[in-house]
Amino acid sequence: MNVYSKFDTTLVNDLKEPGSTSSINSDSSSKLSTLTPLSKNIPDFSDEDINDSNHLLSKMMQNIKLHEPAKNTYKRLATSDEELTSKIAYHMKEILELIGEDPQREGLLDTPKRYAKAMLHYTKGYTDDLRQVINNALFESESDEDMIIVKNINFHSSCEHHLAPFFGTCSIGYIPNGKIIGLSKFARIVEVCARRLQVQERLGRDILNIITEALNPKFVVVTIEAEHMCMTARGVQKQGTKTITKVCESTFEDKKEKKDALNEFFVLYNSMK
Incomplete structure (x- = not known):
C-alpha cells in the first residue's frame, strides 16, 4: 500500500464525533491529500480501539511511517482554519484568566487569536502533503x-x-x-x-x-x-x-x-x- 495515498474523505466524515455537524468543506478538502492511506470506513472508535493492535484504525496508523494520523487529526482536516482559530482562541482566553491575567486589558485583547494562529503554524506538519513537498x-x-x-x-x-x-x-x-x-x-x-x-x-x-x-x-x-x-x-x-x-x-x-x-x-x- 502506498503510504502517501489520499486521505479517504468518507473515513473523515465517518470518524466525526457523535452528533457533530462538521463535514468536509472546500477550505479543508485540500488538506486531505496527506500521509494517511486509503482505508475502509470506521463507524466509531475509542481509546481502547487505538490501543488494540487488531483494530482496523490501529492497523491503519501502524502502517504509516510518521506518527500520523494522531487520533484527532481527522478533526483538524475536517475543520476550516477560521473555526480552528476561533475554538483555540476561546480556550486560550480561559487559560489567561486561570493564570491570573485579564484578557480584556489592551495588551491581551487579541492575544488568544494570535496564539491560535501561531499554534496552527507551529503544528502545520499535521496537514502538510509530503507528495507536494517532494514534488517528483x-x-x-x-x-x-x-x-x-x-x-x-x-x-x-x-x-x-x-x-x-x-x-x-x-x-x-x-x-x-x-x-x-x-x-x-x-x-x-x-x-x-x-x-x-x-x-x-x-x-x-x-x-x-x-x-x-x-x-x-x-x-x-x-x-x-x-x-x-x-x-x-x-x-x-x-x-x-x-x-x-x-x-x-x-x-x-x-x-x-x-x-x-x-x-x-x-x-x-x-x-x-
Whole structure:
C-alpha cells in the first residue's frame, strides 16, 4: 500500500464525533491529500480501539511511517482554519484568566487569536502533503558510491511534554541506490516533521523514514543537535545545554560497510565549516 495515498474523505466524515455537524468543506478538502492511506470506513472508535493492535484504525496508523494520523487529526482536516482559530482562541482566553491575567486589558485583547494562529503554524506538519513537498524531485543517480551530506538545516519544533519550543540543526547524509532527491527537499522534509508535537528522538526517526521510503538508499544517517526550552527555561534551567541524537540505517549486509559509511559521514561532516 502506498503510504502517501489520499486521505479517504468518507473515513473523515465517518470518524466525526457523535452528533457533530462538521463535514468536509472546500477550505479543508485540500488538506486531505496527506500521509494517511486509503482505508475502509470506521463507524466509531475509542481509546481502547487505538490501543488494540487488531483494530482496523490501529492497523491503519501502524502502517504509516510518521506518527500520523494522531487520533484527532481527522478533526483538524475536517475543520476550516477560521473555526480552528476561533475554538483555540476561546480556550486560550480561559487559560489567561486561570493564570491570573485579564484578557480584556489592551495588551491581551487579541492575544488568544494570535496564539491560535501561531499554534496552527507551529503544528502545520499535521496537514502538510509530503507528495507536494517532494514534488517528483527524484532523479537517477550517476554514482551509487559517493556520500551526499546536507549539513545544519535549521528547524523549530514543539516538545510534546510541555509544549515548549526546541530548536537546532539537522544534518543528513546518504549513499544513493539508483536515485537522488533535490537538495532543498531535505529542508522541506525536516520542516514537515518538526512542525508537529515532537520529541527529538522521534523527529530524527521520522526524517529518516521518509528518506528511506522515497529513495531506498544504501545508507542514510540523520543527526540532530537541539536546545530544549523545557530544560533551559524551566525545570533544571541549565542554559546552553544541547541534546545530540543520531539514527542510521543501511542495506549493507556487512556490518563493517555500515560502520565505514558512518565513519565517512562524520569525517566529512567535521571537515565542513
